[in-house]
Amino acid sequence: MLQQFYPQVPHNYTFELNKDMHLAAAHYIDDDRAGDCRNMHGHTYFINVTIAGDNLDELxxxxxxxxxxxxxxxxxxxxxxxxxxxxxxxxxxxEEVARQIGLAVQAELDTLENKPVCLQVLVRETPTSYVVYRPKQGGAS
Structure with missing residues (x-):
């Protein structure tokens, strides 16, 4: 897993949950300015999702x-x-991968009675490069 301390999101929620995972995926950036990333290539993405809320579900x-x-x-x-x-x-x-993960997670959380929120998504593309996506709470992303 990420094996590091994550950037913290200041909040006043009672509970904060972090889930680490990894996945393998390929992509390419179809623009000459992307250099070698214009060619299809793959990564083992390491992902951390931070969820917070005040209420727990029935379990x-x-x-x-x-x-x-x-x-x-x-x-x-x-x-x-x-x-x-x-x-x-x-x-x-x-950046877009982190945003889309955040949007998908929040869409699922919105279906839950206890209404937790996705505070941040960290996506590590390489050992030395990662992005943090923090949706604006109560606003458009």
Whole structure:
């Protein structure tokens, strides 16, 4: 896993949950300015999702860890990211991958009675490069 301390999000929620996972996926950035990244290539992405809330569900979960993994892993593992509709023709950069994960996770959280929120998504593309996506709470992303 990430084996590091994550950037912290200041908040006043009672509970904070972090889920680490990894997946393998390929992508390319179809623009000459992307240099070697213009060619299709793959990464083992390491992902951390931070969820927070004040209320637990009837089982005592903020959200089940398995549910978070299924939202992300089933969608992206062993795929070509460029083929995913949610990128809407935008290159699947690490920033966009982090945003789309955040949007998918929040859409699922919105269906839960206890209404947890996704505070941040960290996507590590290489051992030395990562992106943090923090949706604005109560606003458009």
């Amino acid at each position: 005592g979960f903020l959200v089940d860890f398995k549910r978070l993994k299924s939202i992300i892993h089933k969608r992206y593992d062993h795929t070509l990211l460029n083929n995913h509709q949610e990128f809407n023709g935008r290159p699947p950069t690490t």
